[in-house]
Amino acid sequence: MKYACLIYDDGVPTTDEAEQRQIHADYMALYQDGLKSGSIVVGEGLDRTDTATTVRVRDGKRATTDGPYAETKEVLAGFFIVDVPTLDEALDFAAKIPSAKWGSVEVRPLWSPGE
Amino acid sequence: MEPGRINESDAERLDRLFRSESARAIATLARIFGDFQRAEDAVQEAYIEALESWPLQGTPRNPAGWILSVARNRAIDQVRREKTATKKYDLLARLEGAAITDPMMTNDDAIEDDRLAMIFACAHPALAPETRVALTLRYAAGLTTEEIAAAFLVPLATLAQRLVRAKRKIVQSGIPFSVPAPAKMPERLGDVLAVAYLVFNEGYRSSQGGALVRVDLCRDALHLTRTLCRLMPGEPELLGLHALMLFHHARRATRVNDRGEAAPLEEQDRERWDVVAIAQGRAALEEAARHRHPGPYQLQATIAAAHATAPSWDATDWPGIRRAYDALYALDPSPVVALNRAVALAFSGEYDSAMREIDALLAGPLAGYTPAMIAKADLLRRGGALAEARGWFERTMPLLGTAAERAIVERRIAECATS
Secondary structure (H helix, E strand, C coil): CCCEEEEEECCCCCCHHHHHHHHHHHHHHHHHHHHHHHEEEEEECCCHHHHHHEEEEEECEEEECCCCCCCCCCCEEEEEEEEECCCHHHHHHHHCCCCHCEEEEEEEEEECCCC | CCCCCCCCCHHHHHHHHHHHCCCHHHHHHHHHCCCHHHHHHHHHHHHHHHHHHHHHHHHCCCHHHHHHHHHHHHHHHEEEEECCCCCCHHHHHHHHHHCCCCCCCCCCCHHHHHHHHHHHHCCCCCCCCHHHHHHHHHCCCCHHHHHHHHCCCCCCHHHHHHHHHHHHHHHHHHHCCCCCHHHHHHHHHHHHHEEEECCHHHHHHHCCCCCCCCCCCHHHHHHHHHHHHHHHCCHHHHHHHHHHHHHHHCCCHHCCCCCCCCHHHHHCCCHHHHHHHHHHHHHHHHHHHHCCCCCCCHHHHHHHHHHHHCCCCCCCCHHHHHHHHHHHHHHHHCCHHHHHHHHHHHHCCHHEEEEEEHHHHCCCCCCCHHHHHHHHHHHCCCCCCHHHHHHHHHHHHHHHHCHHHHHHHHHHHHHHHCC
């Protein structure tokens, strides 16, 4: 089954450069392992929310606003799509994402059309 | 007996047996269909067939195998009739390939594994706690939706809706129907045990409230842990929980006295305690102890055993109970454990330090917590500070949940006033 692991946090929790390098290395190791084992379909980090633009179409008219969809402390910071046998493996993967230690990871199956 | 007719009690027995043995068929078919509802529909058809054939031909030696075999055949018939199912042939192949055991054989490993897999799926941590309880009672213990709604005082529609959503989540989110890997087992077994204990405590609580509930949740919880003890031998905490529930259950007849009061342990007629349940509890606890891997359930069972096996209140092994609470507090340093430890301390003869501990808890994490207030009131009463004791008893009155609890506290208030 394919799952989205949506990473929510409010930034890297440290200003220490060595610690930041370690977090980056942890992310890269997870990504390389996942690609090698075939469990990761795709994984991306998102730029800061002050670079976001939100679009809505109402009555055929497009409205564009500066900023993210919702102004919250914890924001969508990145995501992985994984392909694993069951929810248990998806939750195991999510628990290995470094941000899970200070933010949260929402695990949702990808929607598939009914039979 | 007239063929094709069965009396009411036979029908009820068949009904209960059928439901408690249906878990495997539902688990197996749900996995194949990827859909709980179709699995349940097929099992329902097997039920209609059982109503006709079991009374005539006798209950199959392997009811779970019989149910799966018949339900699978009905499911195959159903799928064959469908014209539009895009995956019809794939589905048929998987149904026909499902491991079917001889219904005339006694229980086999495949059935036991599926039963266990169902229990772990129902208690999966991705489900909300109240949902785990409802699912476990429905699909592992075989209760009806009506019975579960009645037991938890939840409107039937609410509970039915909760089950529908939970089944959808299990299927759609890919919660596995499998026994967890050994590395995951301690944590996942802990989730299952928590569900069993929740069910037991709900039964324990409601039996004191005088709620007229047909189902006996305590028995259902015990049945669940007994099944687990058989399927997963040598799990010390499982044995510990089973023992703990047996010791509580052994006292069920004396928990409310003739005056409708929640009877204090001290006043309970020990002659009326269930010696068989106590013996079973001791056996389970001794087996757990052989593994030399203590845990919170085993320690709580040790405490319950000390009470259940004491010949009288005065002969209770308070120092032993206090040691068990010390060990429990080391594993689980929660305020509630600290409160119980303090009470054991008082009965071990250290009244003053116990009172200081309880006062600290009441001034901090347990402010307004009724059992802590009652514990303080009772220690004051025993120490002869009757006016102060009375004040504390009176403060708990508006907070008490059941009539039996209010009745005993009312008596205590009267005792403190007249002495």
